[in-house]
Amino acid sequence: MPTPAPRSSMRERFREQVREDVKATALDQLAEGGPQAISINAIAKHLGVSGGGLYRYFASRDDLLTALVIDAYEDLHDAMAQKLGSEAADRTPEEHFRTLARSYRSWALAEPHRYELLFKPPVPGYDAHAESLATAARSLMVILLGVLAEFGREDAAEPAPYQEDDVLAARTVGSSEFRLAVAVWSCVHGIVSLELGGGLSAMTVEVDSLFEYEIELLIERIERDHRD
Amino acid sequence: MPTPAPRSSMRERFREQVREDVKATALDQLAEGGPQAISINAIAKHLGVSGGGLYRYFASRDDLLTALVIDAYEDLHDAMAQKLGSEAADRTPEEHFRTLARSYRSWALAEPHRYELLFKPPVPGYDAHAESLATAARSLMVILLGVLAEFGREDAAEPAPYQEDDVLAARTVGSSEFRLAVAVWSCVHGIVSLELGGGLSAMTVEVDSLFEYEIELLIERIERDHRD
DNA sequence: TCACCGCGTGAGAGCTTCTCACTTTACGGA
C-alpha cells in the first residue's frame, strides 16, 4: 500500500484550502463593513467562481459565520496564550493577569468586528453548532482559570500556567474558581464591549487608564477571594 | 384664529400614529427573530400598505432601527426611574443601587433583543443620528450618577435621587464620579451581556447569585471610592 | 373654490441567499 492516505487527502486538502480562502475573503469584508457586509455572492465573485458553487463548501451563510466565530475564538485564545508564553516564567501572578487582560483588550480593539461576532450569535435559536461554539468559548476560560490558579500557590514559579487542560476545565465548572473566573471575565468584557459599542465614545473618558485601574481592582479582588 | 394648531397637527398626529404602528410591528418581529427579522416589506404587508409607502415615514431601514434604539434607551431609562421612584424615600443608598442594578438586568432579560440593539449600532459608520443616540445613552448615566451621589452624602433622605438633570450630567462628564459610574456600568453590563450572548449559558453557573454577589462587591467599591 | 402637498400605489432596478438540473473534471479500483 504505497501511501494511500495522501491520495485520498488530496481532495480533502484542496477542499480545506478553498474553505480557508472563503473565510479569508469573508474576514476582509467583515473588517471593512461589519457582519452585514459578508456576502456569499461577493466572495464567490472575488474567488472567481459562480455564486452557487460556494454552497459545496458552506451549507449556508450562517454556517460560514459560525466558522468565523470559532476561528475568532481560537485566534483570541492563541493570542493570549502566546503573550503569556512569551513572558518570563519568573513573573508574578499579578503580572500574568495584567498581560492576560491587556492582550484580551488589544485583540478586541485590533479586530472589533470579530470580537463583536463572538457575542452576537448569528442565529438566535440554538443551532447545530452550539456545542462546538461552547467548546471554543470554554477554551478561553481555561487560560483564565490557569492564571487565577497561580494566585493560590505560594511559589510563583509554577510551570505552564497557560496549558490547555479540558479535564481541569470540566472539573472546575461550577466551582468557586469558576465563579470567580466568570465574574472577572464579565468585568473585562464589560469595559471592552462598551468601548467597542460606542457607549463610551459618547462619554469623554480615558478608557486606557480606566482599564488599567479596573485591572488593579480585579487583582485586589482575586487576592481577597483566595484568602478565604 | 380658532385653534390653528390642532388643525395643522392633525396630519402630524396621524403621521406620528403611523410611525408608532410601524415601530410596534417592528418590535414584534425583533422579539421573535432578532434584528435580522425586521423587514420593511413585511411590516408594510402587516399594516396593509404597499412596500414603498413606509418610506414616507422612515427614510431607510437603518432609520427605523435607530428609532427603535432611541425608544429602547428611553424605555430602559423609564423602567429604572420608575422602580427607583416607587421605593420608599428612606431607603439607603445601597438599597437604591441594588434596585437600580436589578431593574437594569430585569429589563435586559425581559427584552434581550432590544438590549442587544442598544450596543449593536445598526450602521458601523457614524451616522447622522449619532448625536441623538449619545444623548439617549447619557440619560442612563444621569440616573446612575444620581444614585452614586447619594453615597457621598451623610443624610440618606435626599430628595429625588433619580431626577434628570442634563446640566449635572454635562458638569460631571470627565470627572471622577463619571469615571466611577462608567466603571460600575461596565461591570453590570458585562454580566448581562455575557448572560444574553450565551457566553454564560455554556457554563453551568448560577447567574442570579453571581449577579447579587457582584452588586455587593460594587457597593463596597463605591463606598471605598467615596472615602478618598 | 382651487392650488398644493402629503400619502399611497405599483412597477422595477439591483441586490441578496439558496436550490437545482446539468456538465465537466479528477480520483481510484479493476
Added chain:
DNA sequence: TCCGTAAAGTGAGAAGCTCTCACGCGGTGA
C-alpha cells in the same frame, strides 16, 4: 490502462429584501 463514480462548478431561477420613482388621489389651508 480504462472506466465508473463522486465531487466540483455552472448558470438559470425562485423568492426575498431595500429602496426609487412616476403617477394619481384626496384632504388642507388660503
